[in-house]
Amino acid sequence: MGLLKVLVDRYVGVVAPLGSGTGHLAQPDPEMRLTVSRKEVVAADGDVVQLTLQAPDGAVLPLWHPGAHLDVHLKSGRRRQYSLCGDPADTGSYVVAVRRVPDGGGGSLEMHALEPGDTVSVRGPRNGFPFVADGRVLFLAGGIGITPILAMVRAAEFTGIDWLLTYTGRSRSAMPFVRELEQRYGERVFIRPDDEYGVPTVDDLLGAAPAGGAVYCCGPPPMLDTVQTGFGKTGAHALHFERFGAPPIVDGRPFEVQLASTGAVLPVSANESALDVIRRHRPDVPYSCRQGFCGTCRTRVLSGSPDHRENRLTADERREEMLVCVSRSDGRLVLDL
Numbered sequence: 001m002g003l004l005k006v007l008v009d010r011y012v013g014v015v016a017p018l019g020s021g022t023g024h025l026a027q028p029d030p031e032m033r034l035t036v037s038r039k040e041v042v043a044a045d046g047d048v049v050q051l052t053l054q055a056p057d058g059a060v061l062p063l064w065h066p067g068a069h070l071d072v073h074l075k076s077g078r079r080r081q082y083s084l085c086g087d088p089a090d091t092g093s094y095v096v097a098v099r100r101v102p103d104g105g106g107g108s109l110e111m112h113a114l115e116p117g118d119t120v121s122v123r124g125p126r127n128g129f130p131f132v133a134d135g136r137v138l139f140l141a142g143g144i145g146i147t148p149i150l151a152m153v154r155a156a157e158f159t160g161i162d163w164l165l166t167y168t169g170r171s172r173s174a175m176p177f178v179r180e181l182e183q184r185y186g187e188r189v190f191i192r193p194d195d196e197y198g199v200p201t202v203d204d205l206l207g208a209a210p211a212g213g214a215v216y217c218c219g220p221p222p223m224l225d226t227v228q229t230g231f232g233k234t235g236a237h238a239l240h241f242e243r244f245g246a247p248p249i250v251d252g253r254p255f256e257v258q259l260a261s262t263g264a265v266l267p268v269s270a271n272e273s274a275l276d277v278i279r280r281h282r283p284d285v286p287y288s289c290r291q292g293f294c295g296t297c298r299t300r301v302l303s304g305s306p307d308h309r310e311n312r313l314t315a316d317e318r319r320e321e322m323l324v325c326v327s328r329s330d331g332r333l334v335l336d337l
């Protein structure tokens, strides 16, 4: 088999990316029950586990491409998204890595409690952060943001493009896959823990951005904000990023939500989301991405005019529903909660 055929077979999405490039909704979205076949600790502080998931009957799993994630539906009803960080050429298993967040919404603790033999329900893979192996690339990863980047780095190396990775985190011990990256890729990788180098500046992050090339970034909000702010001054032509958690609220104004079940009126300030306010009163209200793309938080609107700030709902759906994680209002919304 010639090299080109091997490349195409192994990284079909890299050399011929999915048609839409970013279309969450256009991609296949089968629901599957998968079994945890392996569980490993992958950060020295013990707080990141890697889980390998396989079909109980060993069936071949749907293809994925670097940057893709799985929607994991946990027994509690929580839904969480985890980037696939294994090898796309391994069609028999999916690999995800999860950092324990003790004061988070509980999803990471539930993932950490899984043991080999347990099953989870998943949907996907979906890809909102597709990688195209073309030209020179700078990868930037912060903490657990290394997970989608790991698959991209592997693809970049395999296809022979020129790439570099700057990987930041609180400390070396809190950063998963450090040893693997250093051993496999040597000087292409700069491990940059904050406790050794200080919090990274724009120059620290983007100084190696390739002229005419691309930057792929995944990390916490402060890192993404720094990169977005400084990117215009680099000579790179494209910035691709994936954010953890809620994006910053832009032009937020205070409004109110009323819960139809109790009549409670809850003020939402200019710098918080309706979801955050609602969950203080109703912790059972489901959410996942907090970015307006997964649809988990969709809620019926009984009266009022939402300011829809997402691209997920259709015009018809917007007449009756809203995504309370990102959408807002100028007045009062009565919600079917």
Ligand code: FES
Pocket (backbone or CB within 6 Å): 286, 287, 288, 289, 290, 291, 292, 293, 294, 295, 296, 297, 298, 323, 324, 325, 326
């Ligand atoms: S939580 Fe994903 S769309 Fe709101």
